[in-house]
Amino acid sequence: xxxxxxxxxxxxxxxxxxxxxxxxxxxxxxxxxxxxxxxxxxxxxxxxxxxxxxxxxxxxxxxxxxxxxxxxxxxxxxxxxxxxxxxxxxxxxxxxxxxxxxxxxxxxxxxxxxxxxxxxxxxxxxxxxxxxxxxxxxxxxxxxxxxxxxxxxxxxxxxxxxxxxxxxxxxxxxxxxxxxxxxxxxxxxxxxxxxxxxxxxxxxxxxxxxxxxxxxxxxxxxxxxxxxxxxxxxxxxxxxxxxxxxxxxxxxxxxxxxxxxxxxxxxxxxxxxxxxxxxxxxxxxxxxxxxxxxxxxxxxxxxxxxxxxxxxxxxxxxxxxxxxxxxxxxxxxxxxxxxxxxxxxxxxxxxxxxxxxxxxxxxxxxxxxxxxxxxxxxxxxxxxxxxxxxxxxxxxxxxxxxxxxxxxxxxxxxxxxxxxxxxxxxxxxxxxxxxxxxxxxxxxxxxxxxxxxxxxxxxxxxxxxxxxxxxxxxxxxxxxxxxxxxxxxxxxxxxxxxxxxxxxxxxxxxxxxxxxxxxxxxxxxxxxxxxxxxxxxxxxxxxxxxxxxxxxxxxxxxxxxxxxxxxxxxxxxxxxxxxxxxxxxxxxxxxxxxxxxxxxxxxxxxxxxxxxxxxxxxxxxxxxxxxxxxxxxxxxxxxxxxxxxxxxxxxxxxxxxxxxxxxxxxxxxxxxxxxxxxxxxxxxxxxxxxxxxxxxxxxxxxxxxxxxxxxxxxxxxxxxxxxxxxxxxxxxxxxxxxxxxxxxxxxxxxxxxxxxxxxxxxxxxxxxxxxxxxxxxxxxxxxxxxxxxxxxxxxxxxxxxxxxxxxxxxxxxxxxxxxxxxxxxxxxxxxxxxxxxxxxxxxxxxxxxxx
Ligand code: GAL
Numbered sequence: 055x056x057x058x059x060x061x062x063x064x065x066x067x068x069x070x071x072x073x074x075x076x077x078x079x080x081x082x083x084x085x086x087x088x089x090x091x092x093x094x095x096x097x098x099x100x101x102x103x104x105x106x107x108x109x110x111x112x113x114x115x116x117x118x119x120x121x122x123x124x125x126x127x128x129x130x131x132x133x134x135x136x137x138x139x140x141x142x143x144x145x146x147x148x149x150x151x152x153x154x155x156x157x158x159x160x161x162x163x164x165x166x167x168x169x170x171x172x173x174x175x176x177x178x179x180x181x182x183x184x185x186x187x188x189x190x191x192x193x194x195x196x197x198x199x200x201x202x203x204x205x206x207x208x209x210x211x212x213x214x215x216x217x218x219x220x221x222x223x224x225x226x227x228x229x230x231x232x233x234x235x236x237x238x239x240x241x242x243x244x245x246x247x248x249x250x251x252x253x254x255x256x257x258x259x260x261x262x263x264x265x266x267x268x269x270x271x272x273x274x275x276x277x278x279x280x281x282x283x284x285x286x287x288x289x290x291x292x293x294x295x296x297x298x299x300x301x302x303x304x305x306x307x308x309x310x311x312x313x314x315x316x317x318x319x320x321x322x323x324x325x326x327x328x329x330x331x332x333x334x335x336x337x338x339x340x341x342x343x344x345x346x347x348x349x350x351x352x353x354x355x356x357x358x359x360x361x362x363x364x365x366x367x368x369x370x371x372x373x374x375x376x377x378x379x380x381x382x383x384x385x386x387x388x389x390x391x392x393x394x395x396x397x398x399x400x401x402x403x404x405x406x407x408x409x410x411x412x413x414x415x416x417x418x419x420x421x422x423x424x425x426x427x428x429x430x431x432x433x434x435x436x437x438x439x440x441x442x443x444x445x446x447x448x449x450x451x452x453x454x455x456x457x458x459x460x461x462x463x464x465x466x467x468x469x470x471x472x473x474x475x476x477x478x479x480x481x482x483x484x485x486x487x488x489x490x491x492x493x494x495x496x497x498x499x500x501x502x503x504x505x506x507x508x509x510x511x512x513x514x515x516x517x518x519x520x521x522x523x524x525x526x527x528x529x530x531x532x533x534x535x536x537x538x539x540x541x542x543x544x545x546x547x548x549x550x551x552x553x554x555x556x557x558x559x560x561x562x563x564x565x566x567x568x569x570x571x572x573x574x575x576x577x578x579x580x581x582x583x584x585x586x587x588x589x590x591x592x593x594x595x596x597x598x599x600x601x602x603x604x605x606x607x608x609x610x611x612x613x614x615x616x617x618x619x620x621x622x623x624x625x626x627x628x629x630x631x632x633x634x635x636x637x638x639x640x641x642x643x644x645x646x647x648x649x650x651x652x653x654x655x656x657x658x659x660x661x662x663x664x665x666x667x668x669x670x671x672x673x674x675x676x677x678x679x680x681x682x683x684x685x686x687x688x689x690x691x692x693x694x695x696x697x698x699x700x701x702x703x704x705x706x707x708x709x710x711x712x713x714x715x716x717x718x719x720x721x722x723x724x725x726x727x728x729x730x731x732x733x734x735x736x737x738x739x740x741x742x743x744x745x746x747x748x749x750x751x752x753x754x755x756x757x758x759x760x761x762x763x764x765x766x767x768x769x770x771x772x773x774x775x776x777x778x779x780x781x782x783x784x785x786x787x788x789x790x791x792x793x794x795x796x797x798x799x800x801x802x803x804x805x806x807x808x809x810x811x812x813x814x815x816x817x818x819x820x821x822x823x824x825x826x827x828x829x830x831x832x833x834x835x836x837x838x839x840x841x842x843x844x845x846x847x848x849x850x851x852x853x854x855x856x857x858x859x860x861x862x863x864x865x866x867x868x869x870x871x872x873x874x875x876x877x878x879x880x881x882x883x884x885x886x887x888x889x890x891x892x893x894x895x896x897x898x899x900x901x902x903x904x905x
Pocket of ligand 1: 237238
């Protein structure tokens with residue numbers, strides 16, 4: 055038998071041990087310092103991955119990528135409205151297969167935090183609570199209301215029982231180590247008056263009575279009763295203290311990016327600042343930290359919250375929407391996790407000593423009884439670097455950074471120094487390819503089929519009444535769409551019919567969006583902005599003598615998902631007037647309106663195989679452009695390669711899309727304001743806020759829409775689009791998301807992980823600094839576009855040589871990297887000419903192509 059080196063066997067053995075540990079019942083308790091699992095203290099790095107925001111085929115890969123990134127725990131909410139679409143009717147299939155998801159986490163040898171909620175916020179439709187519950191008479195959400203409590207307890211118990219059945223709680227040998235009830239209720243509790251506190255205490259007791267054998271948590275719940283642990287959600291939680299000295303300091307939501315709404319620019323949180331916040335948390339005795347989100351994923355179908363949350367829930371997370379590691383973010387956090395883990399023993403088994411090293415510089419030192427010592431040294435100055443002296447050694451601390459010293463001597467990591475690779479990701483366009491040979495031309499020409507909705511009431515009206523109804527109370531969110539229609543008689547003597555002057559349509563709405571048709575022609579489109587759904591507009595229209603049809607298509611774009619009493623927030627028209635009559639302005643608001651809920655195509659499910667033939671599609675190889683209310687259907691080939699796929703909708707207006715009956719979701723390449731606050735480069739120093747580092751001002755918020763690979767058949771895929779206001783379907787494309795280039799930029803003085811050298815105190819770890827490059831699976835480095843050892847500047851994709859440059863840099867890097875899937879280039883004397891500009895700190899910059 056081939057002998058395996060011990061170093062290879064250790065991870066294998068430890069994962070076997072881990073497995074056996076979690077397949078037997080584990081005792082999960084806590085004290086003021088940490089969770090204690092079977093008597094062992096735990097320092098845990100956790101990652102939010104919401105199962106319905108990807109597809110089961112992606113789950114193992116996502117969990118594995120998290121594990122490789124140094125994650126110990128996966129965290130997910132439970133999505134009530136996905137699981138109980140109507141009262142007592144449960145759904146746990148496909149993306150909602152919670153049991154399968156937990157098993158995948160378990161099989162990866164990881165722990166799980168289950169945030170049952172069941173109110174979750176999460177930028178998820180209605181905060182996760184089923185819309186039907188709002189219509190159970192007498193129900194008020196999230197307060198001391200018997201109906202709400204009944205249904206909440208019912209669902210919580212259902213989920214707990216399901217988890218128990220599968221033996222998923224750690225107390226039963228499963229991966230679940232913590233469970234959450236409610237979500238950030240403490241922030242709204244007082245607004246609910248008396249009922250608020252009563253409800254919060256009831257929720258805690260109801261949870262405890264479930265006997266799950268592991269601790270419960272409540273986030274942002276300042277009065278969480280013992281033994282429920284209150285936890286922190288924020289961009290920073292170093293200053294957080296739990297509400298009792300017996301509870302440990304847990305951070306349930308560290309936001310490594312932020313969500314988007316249609317019409318706002320892309321938020322980015324720099325990796326240096328995320329790492330800073332995490333390091334500060336552990337420096338200040340935190341022991342469980344979770345990234346919300348680690349993989350954001352996609353709000354498929356109509357699952358996004360609102361108003362206006364985008365279909366993409368990418369979140370600028372360490373794993374991108376499509377499942378690819380986002381570098382350098384993912385890699386930098388991986389390095390951070392490794393550094394923190396080196397300190398675990400000392401951190402968890404001693405009390406810190408805080409040393410002030412300067413006005414905004416401090417060290418927290420942990421020394422355990424065995425003598426193990428770890429220190430975190432921070433500089434919270436958001437402008438200046440500082441040199442500090444700690445234990446007679448001086449350390450250079452970049453502004454807004456933390457250095458981690460697992461032996462209280464050597465810095466293995468500084469949060470501001472990014473050594474991990476940067477990946478450049480491209481969306482490679484691929485035109486839609488016809489699957490079917492066109493009967494006329496005998497060629498593979500895209501054969502479109504088109505069905506146009508009627509502007510106004512189709513089929514029978516749902517009801518007629520004077521004045522307006524609330525949009526959401528009427529659709530009950532079974533669809534985004536509600537037609538408000540009326541008619542108007544215009545006297546032949548009206549001035550505007552003669553003089554050629556124009557009447558104006560004046561509309562006010564609670565939201566979220568609207569298309570106005572006059573005599574079947576689209577005359578105006580309007581919507582709210584940001585998270586304010588209300589809007590009003592006035593637009594010129596033309597009217598004819600006699601009867602005129604006014605048909606207003608009102609739309610929701612995701613229901614409210616948070617805020618006190620959010621379930622009562624309405625939508626739809628509040629005022630409709632037409633100005634320019636001989637007698638002035640006519641108010642149509644109180645006259646008779648005829649209502650129709652949803653679209654005909656939706657009603658007949660023409661996007662699904664079973665409904666597809668229920669309308670008469672018109673075949674054409676030249677589908678109409680800029681035509682409102684149009685359904686397009688086309689059968690296409692599967693895009694080549696195996697990269698994830700985005701549907702490029704840049705030339706479309708607004709609507710819904712499906713592939714093979716699966717709901718891709720809402721599309722709306724709505725542009726963000728050109729005048730918004732966007733940055734060229736993000737300064738990571740200083741407190742992060744969602745608006746701090748946005749990009750893409752004046753560009754569509756969301757151009758590509760994720761279509762999971764698993765939704766494609768080997769051939770003949772049916773793509774169905776419903777376009778509301780007009781677009782050019784011939785420009786729709788698939789795009790393959792590909793990591794095309796990898797870059798590294800690393801300086802000679804970068805902290806090194808060569809722990810053997812620092813542990814023995816022998817070698818100067820400067821010599822061990824290295825750049826690492828890794829191509830995505832099944833690709834290799836095919837060329838080196840740029841390499842310079844010296845004083846290169848710039849960023850990945852645009853590096854330039856400096857005054858100091860080793861002319862052999864490229865051949866050196868090629869020697870180590872060409873045709874390899876992964877390579878390491880040490881910044882050693884053997885590799886580079888160290889006589890070059892000896893008085894400067896030199897760097898190596900590399901840009902390589904993966905193919
Ligand atoms: C928190 C909430 C999460 C999510 C987050 C923002 O307040 O608990 O569910 O909505 O904000 O992404």
